Amino acid sequence: MQSQKTSTEEPALYAAHNKLYPREVSGYFTRLRMLSVVVLLGIYYLLPFIQWDGRQALLFDLPARKFYIFGLTLWPQDFIYLAALLIMAGLSLFFFTALVGRVWCGYACPQTVWTEAYLWMERKIEGNRGRRMKLDKAPTSAAKIRTKAIKHTVWIAFSLWTGFTFVGYFTPINELGSRLFTGDLGTWETFWILFYSFATYGNAGFMREQVCKYMCPYARFQSAMFDSDTLIVAYHPERGEPRGSRRRGTDLQKAGLGDCIDCNVCVQVCPTGIDIRDGLQYECIACSACIDACDEIMDKVSYPRGLIRYTTENAAIGKKQHILRPRVMVYATILLILFGTLLTNLLQRIPLELDVIRDRNTLYRETRDGLIENVYTLKILNMDSKAHRYILTADGIEGMKLLLDQPDIEVEAGTVHELIARLQADEFNMEERSVTVEFQLQAIEANHLTTIEEARFVGPGKN
Amino acid sequence: MASVSPLPEKxxxxxxxxxxxxxxxxTAIVATGLFFSAFHPGDLVPFDLDIDVSPLAAYSIGFFLFxxxxxxxxxxxxxxIISNCQVLNKQQD
Known part of the structure; x- marks a missing residue:
């Protein structure tokens, strides 16, 4: 098989790495991919600037330990929701992989998206494939240094903007921006901006397809989700072979040739540098650049399109295709159950929590009236987006009295309020030495905001 | 199939x-997320040392420790794995 002779050697990051110069391509799938790139990058760069209820709509406020996701505020206690969201993201990847193959890799993976953006900048500055290769081979000159300097300056500027945006998801971006201009950025903020910028610059500017080939775990295990009905990008060997160059108007049957004119354009456009005609390979990120490239060539030589196309293994050998298969249905069912559970839990979530801590120093105390008294520290967590006033009651022993150190319990939105509660009960009403009591906290004018917390009430015990 | 000698040196x-x-x-990203959702950095000052670090610094240091x-x-x-391969290589030679 002819290898790509047109690439130049570069210091090996991995064994014998040849720098790739993906050729520009146009066509339906390329437009689709570009649309995806623009939309996803747009979301990434603009989302932190969107406001919701007077604050940043999406903010993972690490210092304050609160995650704001539009109308939802998640506390560290709600970590399970984030974990569920991550599991769902993983399962969705399985589901879509089984159904449509590696669309994630080709259209949505940040590695692909940023690589496309950096390639675009490279093309605008250094020119098309031929010019880029010529420039790299050319001896050092003032013009070469200038072109390279412009490219790296633009790349670095874009990387820094990317790093800044990234940190803007974790600390309010408007404040971060004003601090950037007044030079008041914190050490760690600066560090993470630079860290993420450097990672973007390295991954999208230099590592590119090598991240997919050597670092991506998904690329290694995605084949486990594949079956004969999964959508793949494939070359049609029965139609294409034997490949070879020919003059226009050659009788293919007489010349003993297939439809592939062996122009190698499919190899030149490939961002991972493979030859799709060698069959399905794990390096293929299903970006479909080769489909567009080949269709364009087929149009030029007046052959039907689709020598390289989206297909399935079954379709390629003329077998019946199945979209709904056990594998797909199992992934879909698990996904639906998880989604349903998460949604129900989120809708039923009560943004109120009560923690009861018994006084550790004294088990109990006897009052002047001869009652047994236990002291508790109560922590009220108002996780709602507005302030509330609450009524606290206690239950569990007949005739038990609840005394508070403050008459009104009012808790601001998103804060923790601490108070001391005393429970007094007659020893004769206690069936055992230690009795379970319940504190019930209810918001006034918002009855659904109710929570019950159990605690122990300890007495001297019956002799 | 003839045994292929593992070549970790390469x-x-x-x-x-x-x-x-x-x-x-x-792994450190996952560990940091799990750890700090369970523990507040303020409660973690070791041996009652009086250290004043911002939450962001605590998370960052935690991340690097993980x-x-x-x-x-x-x-x-x-x-x-590599030293095992080297032993196997020697045995094959």
């Missing part, structure tokens, strides 16, 4: 470095 250094740094990096632990573990795995 794995480029950068590939080894990434094999150690990258999985430990990903990364370091992951690196140690990944490096250990790689070391044992």
């Amino acid at each position: 794995i480029p250094g950068i590939q080894k470095a990434i094999a150690v740094l990258w999985p430990s990096f990903a 990364w370091l632990l992951g690196i140690l573990s990944s490096y250990g795995t790689m070391y044992f």
Whole structure:
């Protein structure tokens, strides 16, 4: 098989790495991919600037330990929701992989998206494939240094903007921006901006397809989700072979040739540098650049399109295709159950929590009236987006009295309020030495905001 | 099939470095998330030392500690596999 002779050697990051110069391509799938790139990058760069209820709509406020996701505020206690969201993201990847193959890799993976953006900048500055290769081979000159300097300056500027945006998801971006201009950025903020910028610059500017080939775990295990009905990008060997160059108007049957004119354009456009005609390979990120490239060539030589196309293994050998298969249905069912559970839990979530801590120093105390008294520290967590006033009651022993150190319990939105509660009960009403009591906290004018917390009430015990 | 001798010496250094740094990096992100959702950095000052660090600094330091632990573990795995391969190589020679 002819290898790509047109690439130049570069210091090996991995064994014998040849720098790739993906050729520009146009066509339906390329437009689709570009649309995806623009939309996803747009979301990434603009989302932190969107406001919701007077604050940043999406903010993972690490210092304050609160995650704001539009109308939802998640506390560290709600970590399970984030974990569920991550599991769902993983399962969705399985589901879509089984159904449509590696669309994630080709259209949505940040590695692909940023690589496309950096390639675009490279093309605008250094020119098309031929010019880029010529420039790299050319001896050092003032013009070469200038072109390279412009490219790296633009790349670095874009990387820094990317790093800044990234940190803007974790600390309010408007404040971060004003601090950037007044030079008041914190050490760690600066560090993470630079860290993420450097990672973007390295991954999208230099590592590119090598991240997919050597670092991506998904690329290694995605084949486990594949079956004969999964959508793949494939070359049609029965139609294409034997490949070879020919003059226009050659009788293919007489010349003993297939439809592939062996122009190698499919190899030149490939961002991972493979030859799709060698069959399905794990390096293929299903970006479909080769489909567009080949269709364009087929149009030029007046052959039907689709020598390289989206297909399935079954379709390629003329077998019946199945979209709904056990594998797909199992992934879909698990996904639906998880989604349903998460949604129900989120809708039923009560943004109120009560923690009861018994006084550790004294088990109990006897009052002047001869009652047994236990002291508790109560922590009220108002996780709602507005302030509330609450009524606290206690239950569990007949005739038990609840005394508070403050008459009104009012808790601001998103804060923790601490108070001391005393429970007094007659020893004769206690069936055992230690009795379970319940504190019930209810918001006034918002009855659904109710929570019950159990605690122990300890007495001297019956002799 | 004739036995193919494992050639760990031929794995480029950068590939080894990434094999150690990258999985430990990903693990450190998960570990940091789990750890700090359970514990507030303010409650973690060791041995009652009076250290004043911002939450962001605490999270960052925590992340790097987790990364370091992951690196140690990944490096250990790689070391044992590679030294095993070297022993096998010698036996085959």
